[in-house]
Every structure is written in structure tokens, then in C-alpha cells.
Amino acid sequence: MAKQVSCDCGFMVRTESEDELVRHVQLHAKDIHQMEVPREKALEMARTVESTVTV
Numbered sequence: 001m002a003k004q005v006s007c008d009c010g011f012m013v014r015t016e017s018e019d020e021l022v023r024h025v026q027l028h029a030k031d032i033h034q035m036e037v038p039r040e041k042a043l044e045m046a047r048t049v050e051s052t053v054t055v
Contacts, residue, residue, distance in 0.1 A: 003046040009033075014049060021046060 004014040005025050009032065013024040025042040029035040037045075 001048050002051040003043075004049045005042065005045045005047075007032075016051060018043065018046075 002014050002016045003018065003021050004012065005021060006012045007028065011028050011032070013021060013028070015021050015024070022039050022042045025045065026037050026039075029037040
């Protein structure tokens with residue numbers, strides 16, 4: 001199962017890798033919102049979703 005984080009600004013990331021999810025959430029928060037998000041907070045924000053494949 002994948003995990004997904006959505007931001008009020010429209011940003012969304014969905015991945016099966018927790019490390020990748022955390023990295024993208026942290027980069028987004030820092031670059032767009034000038035915020036630091038600890039790993040634990042990024043994972044708390046995530047919800048489990050079904051994996052999707054786009055071709």
C-alpha cells in the first residue's frame with residue numbers, strides 16, 4: 001500500500017517508500033512554506049491509499 005500526503009496549497013505526493021514520502025514533504029514544506037517538518041510529523045500527515053500506476 002502506498003502513502004499519500006496532500007497540502008492545502010494543492011501539493012500532493014503518493015509513494016510506497018516512507019523515505020521518499022518524507023523527503024518530498026520536507027522539501028515542499030521548506031521550499032514553498034519556509035517550514036521544517038520532522039520525519040515523525042511527515043509520517044503522521046500521511047494516509048494509506050491504494051497504489052496507482054499511470055501509463
